Amino acid sequence: MRNYFIFQYEDLVSSKQKFRATVIFIPHEKIHSQNTLSQEISYFFQENSITEKLVVILPEYLDKESLKYFFQYRDDTFVRIPGKSSDYFEKSLLIYSFNSSGELELKFGNKPKNEKKFISLLLRSGSTTIFKNNGGLVESTPDHHFVFPSNKHSSKFLRTGNVLIYQSEIFFLAIQLLKHMKEVSSIYCDTSSINVLPYAVFELQRRFKLSFECPTVHSFSSYEMFESYKESFPYDSLILISASTSGNIVDRILNEKRAERSQIQVIYFLGPNEKYQNHISNVICNLTKDENFQLGELEFKTYNSSDKCELCSIAHSRPINIRSDVFLTVQPKVEVHLLKTTNDYNPKPVSQFVQKFRGYSDTDNVIKVFYKENDANADYEIYFDFAHLIENIEDEKFSKFKESLNRYIDKTIPANTKYILYLPDIASKKLAEYIVAKIPTNVNLKLIKLEQNFIDQIIEESGSLIIVASCISTGKKLLQISRLMRSRENINLVYFVGIYRPISEKFSIELINDLKKGKDKSDERPFISVEQINCSIQQVSTSWENEKHFFEKMLSTVNDESDKVLYDYINDRLDTLRKNKETRGLSDKVFLRKYNGENLYLRKNFAFWNFTDYTKDDISQSEVYFTISTLVTNLENNDINLFPSLKQTNYVRNILSPRNFHRFNDGIIQASLLRAGKSDFFSYYLDSESNLKMKEFLLSIIEKYNTEDGEALLEFLLAIGLKKLRLKREDLREVLAIAQKCENILIAGISKYIYNIV
Structure with a gap:
């Protein structure tokens, strides 16, 4: 939704004390739905923290009923702004109207000390935000x-x-x-x-x-x-x-x-x-x-x-x-990448991370996919079940993490700690309780859950507050806490994170620097992460969410009597995807089952792991997927000027070579690569040679569908159906036409459906 223009900026010029402001610009003659307006504001604050100023800019021509949304009914309009105090509107809200000359006039709120500079910077910041957000x-x-x-x-x-x-x-x-x-x-x-x-x-x-x-x-x-x-x-x-x-x-x-x-x-x-x-x-x-x-x-x-x-x-x-x-346009240059086991492609921490947190079974996993706690509408592509980790921390397999955690607790929890504030998820609470159990019993601590009015529970004027998070990716909630704690400037803040999982090293450095900032250098706040891994933070349009929509549409075209085998296969798969909240994510049903009902599994000597003490029965599909996904994510976030990189530009398209599927011929690795990569990485139609090689590869695995070579065929068909793997249209239809003739009912039925929609 972009019905309204909402942005944030930092003001360093209009007053002696710098502050951040959120601006909501309304250009309409009439606001047709207060709920739609409130929802759009809510979506914005899901990605951004509350600020010291909230500025609404309205036109003088706005109708009277719509004006009420910002005066009489403003509590309903701004109901979903997180962390606002009871007096937030009186202290922070400014409502301006603009006239036919574009001049702004204050209608509500405390007039800024240097209003001319304030308005000038607001307009400059909004215009710059538009430029940057839209790729100017x-x-x-x-x-x-x-x-x-x-x-x-x-x-x-x-x-x-x-x-x-x-x-x-x-x-x-x-x-x-x-x-x-x-x-x-x-x-x-x-x-x-x-x-x-x-x-x-x-x-x-x-x-x-x-x-x-x-x-x-x-x-x-x-x-x-x-x-x-x-x-x-x-x-x-x-x-x-x-x-x-x-x-x-x-x-x-x-x-x-x-x-x-x-x-x-x-x-x-x-x-x-x-x-x-x-x-x-x-x-x-x-x-x-x-x-x-x-x-x-x-x-x-x-x-x-x-x-x-x-x-x-x-x-x-x-x-x-x-x-x-x-x-003047030119044909893009296509760079074709073959994954390698060198450090450029395979950062060492990935293997070490899997080794430290592997579950040694299909059901006892920390590393999972397709789940997010406390959110019915989103699921992380990669999910770490930290609650399970803390509950089982005495298990020998997690001994290295336990040692690191205990060492950080001993070294970094100050003696003057008065409060432990934990994020509102089960795992963060368990981590906070674990920390309390490990520090001296004579310390009088108060545990506080992060809620809207948590700050009212902090009554001490000095001491330390430990902010505990099981896992963080963007640090949005930590930034929100940091802002709200400015009113308790004599309380020392310490951030304590179990697993820090940013998208990239660059993002990580910027976030930590922002969190550490205090009044001055002596007030720099410690940021402790027991473990850190750069990995995907995607939580919308994941491959499993897209797969669910795909099979729901397909199921409506399948007859449950005449096509019972195909119907039952799809229905069973949808049942797995729909129950991801009950199972707290997927571990052993990450990928489609093979044509004969067997699961994909990892064979010995996985090139991207530095350990070999595993069998097909003690490695989960999610751990393999996490490894490949993290490699791909790191390449995607490499600067375009560096090699290798999977970033895309108008002039350079980076794709994954079809040879990757020959080189890494375990079906589970091929499936991981298909699900972890974006469609840009499999746009083989851009390069004639790659298009031909991929076409030949697909034809070969169709022919060998009942051998090890073709065990991931259904995953390849799904990637085609989701328009992720793309060939030239005539070649794609030729591949699907041949797949429809396969004697296996599942392969033929899915191929037929895809042929009719591509």
């Missing part, structure tokens, strides 16, 4: 760079057309143009991709019931205009420049007397401060990052010509010409 900065990869219409070379360029996607965001930019619309009869845009912006301004004027003759909108091609046309712009026109990194186009228009300064507005500027100061009255949003605007983008280097361009001469990258703000 296009970055090249090592194989290419860009040539601007001014003939400058650079590895990046600004494309304002990318950001004009959602109506509420377009209107947020448009209100900043309202004051420039007086007595304008025509508007000239330097690219047609921003034409939507003046039309949004016209719509705002209509909503304000202004009487005006609608201006005409024209497009021109920025620098090409200087070569093709010699005329000046009409005196009553407005000239919109989509973006600039220097302001040179403004200088040239002025120097050649094509228009007056007051006629020109640059939507986005990113460049040196002295250039910005020269054109400050002509810039809607200055994107440039500085000491007081950390949200911004860093300046990037440009070269005046090809002979001076280091990207051409040193990096040997290919120049791509930009026309207006559109680049």
